[in-house]
Amino acid sequence: MSDSATLTDWLARLERQHPVSIDLGLERVARVARRMGLLDARLSERIITVAGTNGKGSTVAMLDALAREHGLSTAAYTSPHLLRYNERLRFDGVEADDASLIRGFERVEAARLEPEPISLSYFEAGTLAALWVIAERRPDLTILEVGLGGRLDAVNIIDADVAMITTVAQDHAAFLGTDLDAIGREKAGILRTARPAVLGSERLPPSVRRVATELGAGVHALGGDFRHAVERLAQVDAALHWRWIGHDGQGNPQVLEALPDPRLPLDNAASALQALALARVALDVASCRRAFSTVRLPGRMQWLGNWCLDVAHNPHAAEYLAARLAERQRTGQRIGLLGMLGDKDAQGVIEALSSRIDGWVAVSLSGERPRSADELAALLEAQGQTVLHRAASPQAGAEWLASRLEAGDEALVCGSFYTVAEVLGWHIARGTDAATQGQVLAAREES
Known part of the structure; x- marks a missing residue:
């Protein structure tokens, strides 16, 4: 080198x-x-x-x-x-x-x-x-x-x-x-x-x-x-x-x-x-x-306006996230943007969050352990959940969702470090301080 x-x-x-x-x-x-x-x-x-x-x-x-x-x-x-x-x-x-x-x-x-x-x-x-x-x-x-x-x-x-x-x-x-x-x-x-x-x-x-x-x-x-x-x-x-x-x-x-x-x-x-x-x-x-x-930790119950970003990617973490969401008062809908790797228990995560979400945007993740939006959507629908949209990437899903959120609505982004990282980067790029985005690199190990 x-x-x-x-x-x-x-x-x-x-x-x-x-x-x-x-x-x-x-x-x-x-x-x-x-x-x-x-x-x-x-x-x-x-x-x-x-x-x-x-x-x-x-x-x-x-x-x-x-x-x-x-x-x-x-x-x-x-x-x-x-x-x-x-x-x-x-x-x-x-x-x-x-x-x-x-x-x-x-x-x-x-x-x-x-x-x-x-x-x-x-x-x-x-x-x-x-x-x-x-x-x-x-x-x-x-x-x-x-x-x-x-x-x-x-x-x-x-x-x-x-x-x-x-x-x-x-x-x-x-x-x-x-x-x-x-x-x-x-x-x-x-x-x-x-x-x-x-x-x-x-x-x-x-x-x-x-x-x-x-x-x-x-x-x-x-x-x-x-x-x-x-x-x-x-x-x-x-x-x-x-x-x-x-x-x-x-x-x-x-x-x-x-x-x-x-x-x-x-x-x-x-x-x-x-x-x-x-x-x-x-x-x-x-x-x-x-x-x-x-103390604050990015990607863990991180609120950006009416968007909540949380890296929960297994049922145990999703249960905690659901409990915290249950404490919040809201006047509108809460839409979940979900992207998960192929080796994660998506069914368990969906089950833990289902009572706190009114509709879902399923997004595809690529790379070493990919899972498609279509696969996620099928799992959501099998549990009686409403799938509002399928997107090719977390950013594409966020862009679609941002154009449809109304006053009082909330967006939850979860399922993977990759999902949260891409949507967080998208939020920063949209803001006035885009320079703080810095060196954007995908999370290599999801723990």
């Missing part, structure tokens, strides 16, 4: 040189990491790893916001992205610049090729590059989101001080199967002996706790060791507030009162607080209130 290669050039090269987008296994990536010296020293003073089927992105976002409000410098690595690859790596809440990422890719490529070449997937190379850039910065806290599974994911080459599992549900069946207990064992592969494990759902399969017990990891489970409770403080305002009940890093009981609604799942918010406490952060209620008041 020439010295003048751009970030776009590097990403295109990574896609070409290892065409398998998901290639689970730690041997190859660990060998390159050792060549890079990434396993010789800690990335930062504190490291938290987050795995799970749903809720990882929102948990990482809240961990990051909370830590920064407590005065810590942070690095957060997530995947996939919506518009720009740079979204995957943030320092103190700011996306990494192209130059930093390019330096990381250059270091990965040099280590990959010598003394003998080792093949790396797009995700593996990106993970190693991010870890190298983080190691350069040495922040106070590093937060790493596991891309898929857990045990064999590239992120799992790093030993975390605190490991979190948000949820376990069926997704990525081609890689993880359909047995929830087996999926739970894979997710639990991020746990470490004698280190805290935060279990962020009351519905995790038994295998997760079994693995933790076998390892001797310290289990801290939602609903038992820590919990949240919703309260409405009429004397303050009519908005939802909530209370966190947990314990600090020394095991002492701790309660945080009158926390604002982060507009993200409270299970994840409560888990983030417990993980930070276990990572030796002295939680301050004022700092927590500021963090939860300001």
